[in-house]
Amino acid sequence: MSNTTTADxxxxxDLKIAFIIGSRREGRFAPVVAEWFxxxxxxxxxxxxxxxxxxxxxxPGTHPDWGTPRTPExxxxxxxxxxxxxxxxxTPEYNHSFPASLKNFIDLxxxxxxAKAVGFVSYGGAGGGLRAVEQLRLVFAxxxxxxxxxxxxxxxxxxxxxxGGKAYDVNGAVGAAKVMLDQLIWxxxxxxxxxxxxxxxx
Numbered sequence: 001m002s003n004t005t006t007a008d009x010x011x012x013x014d015l016k017i018a019f020i021i022g023s024r025r026e027g028r029f030a031p032v033v034a035e036w037f038x039x040x041x042x043x044x045x046x047x048x049x050x051x052x053x054x055x056x057x058x059x060p061g062t063h064p065d066w067g068t069p070r071t072p073e074x075x076x077x078x079x080x081x082x083x084x085x086x087x088x089x090x091t092p093e094y095n096h097s098f099p100a101s102l103k104n105f106i107d108l109x110x111x112x113x114x115a116k117a118v119g120f121v122s123y124g125g126a127g128g129g130l131r132a133v134e135q136l137r138l139v140f141a142x143x144x145x146x147x148x149x150x151x152x153x154x155x156x157x158x159x160x161x162x163x164g165g166k167a168y169d170v171n172g173a174v175g176a177a178k179v180m181l182d183q184l185i186w187x188x189x190x191x192x193x194x195x196x197x198x199x200x201x202x
Contacts, residue, residue, distance in 0.1 A: 014048040015188045017041075018084035022091040022102035024055035029123060032161050033154065034090055037121055037177065041088070044181050050080055054101050063107065074108065081112040086119070086188030087145075091132045093124035098132035106139060113140065115200035117187035119148040119180045123157030144200070146187055150180040 019038060023030040034051070041049060058073065070078060091098045106113075118140050122129025130153050137147045152173055154160055160173070194200075 014046060015085040015185060015192065016050060016083055017047045017184070017188065018050045018052055018081060018087050020087060020089045020102075020105070021051070021053040021055070022089055022105070023099055024101045025092075025099070028055070028092070029158060030055075030090060030092065033121065033123055033157060036161070037088070037090065037152070040174065040177050041181060044178065046185050047181070050084060052077075052080060054105050057105070059101075059104055059108065061104075078109055078112055081109050084112075084116065085192045086117040086184055087113075088119045088121060088184065089136060090121045091129055091136065093122065093127055093129040093132040096127075096131045097135050102136075103139070106143070110143065113143040113145050115191050115195050116145055117148060117184050117191055118145045119184045120151040121153075121177070122151065123154040125156060128153035128155035128157070146191065148180055148183045148187065150176060150183055152176045152180055 019034070019041070021030050021034050034053075038049060038051065041047060057077065060074075064070070089102070091102060120133045120136060122133050124130075124132070130151070133151055133153070140147050153176075154173060
């Protein structure tokens with residue numbers, strides 16, 4: 001059961017959480033998991049989701065030199081990342097790691113990540129994407145993000161969803177998602193307050 005009560009939500013405006021879908025592979029499974037998670041997160045309450053699907057973005061293959069002004073498109077994207085109080089990253093696992101497209105997106109931003117919380121949802125084969133998540137924790141630690149201890153993982157994820165993306169046999173995943181969201185909300189709210197009272201120096 002969620003620790004976020006109605007009174008608590010009323011006392012604290014909803015947190016802005018950017019949900020980042022990190023796969024752009026043709027025929028990807030990510031939209032199925034994304035729909036399941038966004039529905040659950042919306043029902044959980046206390047957060048306002050901004051869905052950033054990397055497959056919908058036109059990202060440069062080569063990063064601009066330091067100090068080069070961003071294009072209007074990249075500036076608008078950076079503003080969305082900057083406006084978020086926290087993040088949830090959805091990632092598959094490719095060869096014991098996460099997709100290059102996701103790393104490209106992450107590396108386009110720096111200060112926008114700092115002093116915020118990040119949670120993870122993953123899927124894959126036998127490993128459930130957990131090896132990708134462990135590597136992402138290292139990346140986000142370097143970006144001064146606080147990663148949430150609990151995560152949501154689907155081992156052989158395609159076995160947990162039926163026709164049309166309808167989920168079944170996911171009771172454990174639902175429980176894990178609720179715990180992760182509770183922890184994410186706690187950290188995101190605490191860090192939002194900290195940033196407001198004492199700007200982060202990075």
